[in-house]
Amino acid sequence: MKADVSSSGPPLVELIRISKRYGDLLANDGIDLSIEPGEIHALLGENGAGKSTLVKILYGVIEPSAGEIRWEGRPVSIGSPVEARTLGLGMVFQHFSLFEEMTVAENIAVALSGEWSLANVRNRLSEISRTYGLALDADRAVWTLSAGERQRIEIVRCLLQNPRLLILDEPTSVLTPQEAEHLFVTLDKLSAEGCSILYISHKLEEVRRLCRRATILRAGRVVATIDPRASTAREIAALMVGNEVGDIRTDAPHTPQGEVLRVRNLDMPPVGLHGQALKDINLVVRAGEVVGIAGVAGNGQSELFAALSGERLAERNDAITIAGKPSGGMGIEARRRLSAAFVPEERLGHAAAPTHRLSENTLISHASTEVRSGFILLNAAKRLARTIIKSFDVRTPEGDPQARKLSGGNLQKFVIGREIIRKPKLLIVDQPTWGVDAGAARLIRQSLVDLARDGSAVLVVSQDLDELFEVADQMAVIHQGMLSPQKPIGEWTKEAIGLEMLGVAQAQGGAHAD
Amino acid sequence: MTIFEAILLTIVTASTPLLIAALGELVTERAGVLNLGVEGMMAMGAACSFAAAVSFDSTLLGVAAGILAGAFMAALFALVVLGFAANQVGSGLALTIFGLGLSGLIGAPFVGARRDPIPHVDVPILSDIPYIGRLFFEQDLFVYASFALTILIAVYLTRTRSGLTLRSIGENHTSANALGLPVLRTRFLAILFGGACAGLAGAYLALVYTRFWSPGMTAGRGWIALALVVFAAWRPGWLLIGAYIFGAATVLQLHAQAAQFGVPSQVLSAVPYLATIIALLLLSLRHGRAIGAPGSLGTPFVPDR
Numbered sequence: 001m002k003a004d005v006s007s008s009g010p011p012l013v014e015l016i017r018i019s020k021r022y023g024d025l026l027a028n029d030g031i032d033l034s035i036e037p038g039e040i041h042a043l044l045g046e047n048g049a050g051k052s053t054l055v056k057i058l059y060g061v062i063e064p065s066a067g068e069i070r071w072e073g074r075p076v077s078i079g080s081p082v083e084a085r086t087l088g089l090g091m092v093f094q095h096f097s098l099f100e101e102m103t104v105a106e107n108i109a110v111a112l113s114g115e116w117s118l119a120n121v122r123n124r125l126s127e128i129s130r131t132y133g134l135a136l137d138a139d140r141a142v143w144t145l146s147a148g149e150r151q152r153i154e155i156v157r158c159l160l161q162n163p164r165l166l167i168l169d170e171p172t173s174v175l176t177p178q179e180a181e182h183l184f185v186t187l188d189k190l191s192a193e194g195c196s197i198l199y200i201s202h203k204l205e206e207v208r209r210l211c212r213r214a215t216i217l218r219a220g221r222v223v224a225t226i227d228p229r230a231s232t233a234r235e236i237a238a239l240m241v242g243n244e245v246g247d248i249r250t251d252a253p254h255t256p257q258g259e260v261l262r263v264r265n266l267d268m269p270p271v272g273l274h275g276q277a278l279k280d281i282n283l284v285v286r287a288g289e290v291v292g293i294a295g296v297a298g299n300g301q302s303e304l305f306a307a308l309s310g311e312r313l314a315e316r317n318d319a320i321t322i323a324g325k326p327s328g329g330m331g332i333e334a335r336r337r338l339s340a341a342f343v344p345e346e347r348l349g350h351a352a353a354p355t356h357r358l359s360e361n362t363l364i365s366h367a368s369t370e371v372r373s374g375f376i377l378l379n380a381a382k383r384l385a386r387t388i389i390k391s392f393d394v395r396t397p398e399g400d401p402q403a404r405k406l407s408g409g410n411l412q413k414f415v416i417g418r419e420i421i422r423k424p425k426l427l428i429v430d431q432p433t434w435g436v437d438a439g440a441a442r443l444i445r446q447s448l449v450d451l452a453r454d455g456s457a458v459l460v461v462s463q464d465l466d467e468l469f470e471v472a473d474q475m476a477v478i479h480q481g482m483l484s485p486q487k488p489i490g491e492w493t494k495e496a497i498g499l500e501m502l503g504v505a506q507a508q509g510g511a512h513a514d
Numbered sequence: 515m516t517i518f519e520a521i522l523l524t525i526v527t528a529s530t531p532l533l534i535a536a537l538g539e540l541v542t543e544r545a546g547v548l549n550l551g552v553e554g555m556m557a558m559g560a561a562c563s564f565a566a567a568v569s570f571d572s573t574l575l576g577v578a579a580g581i582l583a584g585a586f587m588a589a590l591f592a593l594v595v596l597g598f599a600a601n602q603v604g605s606g607l608a609l610t611i612f613g614l615g616l617s618g619l620i621g622a623p624f625v626g627a628r629r630d631p632i633p634h635v636d637v638p639i640l641s642d643i644p645y646i647g648r649l650f651f652e653q654d655l656f657v658y659a660s661f662a663l664t665i666l667i668a669v670y671l672t673r674t675r676s677g678l679t680l681r682s683i684g685e686n687h688t689s690a691n692a693l694g695l696p697v698l699r700t701r702f703l704a705i706l707f708g709g710a711c712a713g714l715a716g717a718y719l720a721l722v723y724t725r726f727w728s729p730g731m732t733a734g735r736g737w738i739a740l741a742l743v744v745f746a747a748w749r750p751g752w753l754l755i756g757a758y759i760f761g762a763a764t765v766l767q768l769h770a771q772a773a774q775f776g777v778p779s780q781v782l783s784a785v786p787y788l789a790t791i792i793a794l795l796l797l798s799l800r801h802g803r804a805i806g807a808p809g810s811l812g813t814p815f816v817p818d819r
Contacts, residue, residue: 061692081694097692098686099682099689099690100685110695
C-alpha cells in the first residue's frame with residue numbers, strides 16, 4: 001500500500017533506514033519516513049512498536065545506531081533538542097514537560113533560546129493565544145491548571161519558535177472530546193499555514209479526521225504507509241496488531257438480575273491539597289451487566305475506586321451495599337469475603353508488588369485460600385500463578401518472574417486474571433487497558449464481558465470512551481467528584497458524554513440517578 | 515557601647531556564617547541536589563583558611579583558601595552524585611564525616627595559634643542611624659558580603675535567564691533535559707557554589723568568630739544551615755530572616771544560661787533546635803505540603819541514551 005504524494009521539491013524531513021538498538025532489542029529497525037511541507041502525517045502503532053524511540057531520535061533526545069536524517073534534502077545530524085529546535089522542530093510531549101511550581105510565562109520563557117524579557121514573553125504569549133484561540137493566563141502556576149490548559153502551554157511554547165515541523169505525542173489522551181476538537185481546529189490552521197505536523201496516536205478516528213498519510217509501525221518496522229481515509233478502522237488496526245482484530249463478543253442475551261453493588265448518596269472529603277471530593281454519588285450495578293464510568297482523568301475516579309474497594313471507608317455503613325450487606329465501613333479484605341474483587345489503576349506498586357514473584361503476588365487477593373495458620377502454601381500459590389498465566393495468555397520471560405519484569409500489558413492481564421479466576425460476584429476495575437497494547441486490551445475487555453455474561457456484576461472506570469462503548473451495558477460520567485445519571489449505553493452519544501465531562505449538563509440541571 | 519548593643523553585635527556575628535552557608539546550600543538545592551555535606555565542607559573551609567592565614571599571615575589568602583577548600587570538597591561530591599549518579603543522602607553524609615576528619619588533620623599543627631581581629635568598616639551616614647546603624651553598618655566586610663549575596667541570589671533566581679534554567683532543572687530534570695537545558699553542567703556549578711559558600715562560612719568562623727582553630731569547631735552549624743533552607747521554604751529573603759532568628763536564639767540562650775534562670779543549661783541549648791522544629795511544623799500545617807521544595811530534589815539524573 002502506498003499513498004500518493006502530490007508535492008514538488010524535496011520533503012521537509014526524510015528519515016532513511018533509521019535503526020536503534022538497545023542491547024538485544026531492535027527498537028527501530030531500518031525505518032523510512034518522509035514528511036512534506038504543510039502535511040499532517042500520522043505515526044501509528046501499538047505500545048512498544050517503536051514510535052517514541054523514533055520521535056526521540058528525530059528530536060535529538062537519543063542517537064540512532066544507524067541511518068540518516070535529511071532536512072529539506074540536506075543530510076543533518078541532530079545531536080540535542082536544542083539543535084532540533086534551531087532546525088525548526090517543535091515537540092509536544094505525551095507526559096507534559098512542564099514545571100509545576102513555576103508560572104505559565106516562566107514555563108514558556110525557559111524553552112526560548114536567545115534574548116528575552118518576561119514582559120516580552122507575555123506579549124508574544126497573548127499574541128499567539130489570540131491567533132490560535134489558545135487561552136492562557138500568564139501568571140498562574142502550572143499545578144493549578146487542567147490538562148487541556150497544560151497542553152496549550154506546550155503548544156504555545158513550540159509555536160513561539162516558529163517551527164517548520166510540530167511533533168505531537170498522543171496529544172488527546174488527556175483531553176475531553178470538545179478539547180480535542182478544539183486542538184484539531186488549531187492543527188488544521190497550522191497545517192494550512194505551511195507547518196508540517198507529525199501526529200503520533202493509536203486512536204484511529206482522530207487520525208482519519210486529521211491526516212492524509214499515516215505510517216504504521218509494528219515491532220520497530222514500518223509495515224505500511226497508507227491514506228487512513230481510504231482504509232477502514234479494522235484494516236488499520238489489523239496492520240497495527242498484525243492479525244485481524246476480532247470484535248468483542250457480547251452475544252449472550254443481556255438479562256441483568258439482582259443488585260450486587262448499590263451506592264447511596266456517598267460523600268467523601270478530599271485527601272491532600274489536589275485531591276477531589278466525592279459528592280452525592282449514586283450507582284447501581286446488577287449481576288450480569290457491565291457498568292462503565294467515563295470521565296477525564298483527575299475528576300474523582302481514583303477516589304471513587306478507593307471508596308468502593310475499601311481503601312478509604314465511608315462515613316455511613318449503608319452508603320455502599322455489596323451483595324445486600326451494608327459495607328461502607330468494611331475494609332478491603334472484608335469486602336473480598338463478600339465476593340468482591342478489585343483491580344486498581346496502577347499495576348506496579350498498587351495491584352502488584354514489583355519485586356515479588358507472580359506466585360507471591362497472587363497472595364495479595366487470595367490470602368484466604370493460599371495461606372494457612374499464617375504460613376504461605378507455596379505450591380498452591382505457584383499452581384495458581386501458572387493457571388492465571390495460562391488462562392490469560394500472560395507472556396513471561398521465565399516461569400515465575402518478578403512482577404516488574406513483565407511488560408505493562410502482560411502484567412495487566414495477570415492482575416485482572418488473578419481477580420477473575422476467583423469468580424467474584426462483583427469486579428471493580430480502574431482503567432483496565434491503560435497503556436496496554438491492542439492485543440492485550442482485546443483479551444482483557446473480552447474477559448470482562450465474559451465475566452458479566454457468566455452472572456457477575458462488573459464496574460469499569462475508564463478514560464477510553466471507545467472501550468466503554470465496547471464493553472458497557474450502562475454508563476455514567478464522573479465530573480469533579482459528581483456522577484451523572486446512569487443510562488443504558490445506547491442512550492448515550494459522544495456529544496452528551498463530552499458535555500457531562502465538562503460539567504455542562506450538570507450545570508443545566510441534570511438530575512442524579514437514584 | 516551598652517551591654518544590650520554588645521549582645522546584638524554578637525547576634526550578627528553568630529548569624530553571618532549560618533546565612534552564608536545556607537545561601538550556598540539553597541542554590542544547590544534549587545538546582546535539585548541535596549548536599550548533606552555542608553558541615554564537612556564548612557569544617558574544611560575553617561581548617562584550610564586558618565592554616566593559610568597563619569602560614570602566610572594574610573587574612574585574604576586565608577579566605578581564598580577556605581573558599582577553595584569548600585569548592586574542592588563540593589567537587590568530590592559532584593563527581594560521585596553527578597558522575598556516578600550515586601545516592602545523594604549517603605554521599606552527603608560521607609562528605610561530612612570525611613570533611614570533619616580531614617579538617618582535624620590539616621588543622622592539627624595550628625591548634626593554639628591565634629589571629630588578630632579583622633577591621634570593621636563603617637558605612638558613612640548609615641552608621642549614624644540610631645540603634646540599627648551601629649549594629650549593621652559598623653561591621654566587617656563579611657557581613658556586608660552576606661547581605662549583598664542574599665540580594666544577588668534572590669535577583670539571580672527570579673530575574674535572570676540562567677536562574678530560571680537552574681530552577682527548572684531543580685523542579686523537573688527530565689523535562690529540562692528534554693528542552694535541551696544543561697542539567698549536569700548547571701548542577702555541577704550549583705554544587706561548586708554551595709561548597710564555596712560553605713568554605714567561606716567556615717573561614718568566617720575561624721578567622722572572625724573564634725579566631726583560633728579547634729577540631730569540630732563548626733559544632734553543627736552546617737546542619738543548622740541545612741534546616742534553615744527548609745525553614746525558609748527555599749527563598750533567599752526568608753533565609754535572611756531565619757538565619758538571624760536562629761543566630762539570636764543561639765546567642766540569647768548563652769546569656770540566659772549566664773543569668774542563671776534556674777533552668778538546666780541543656781534545655782536552653784536545645785531552644786534554637788526546638789524553635790526550628792516548631793517553625794517547620796507550623797509552616798507545613800499552614801500549607802499542607804512541603805512548600806517550595808524543588809520537585810527533583812535529591813533524585814539522581816540519568817540521561818536517556
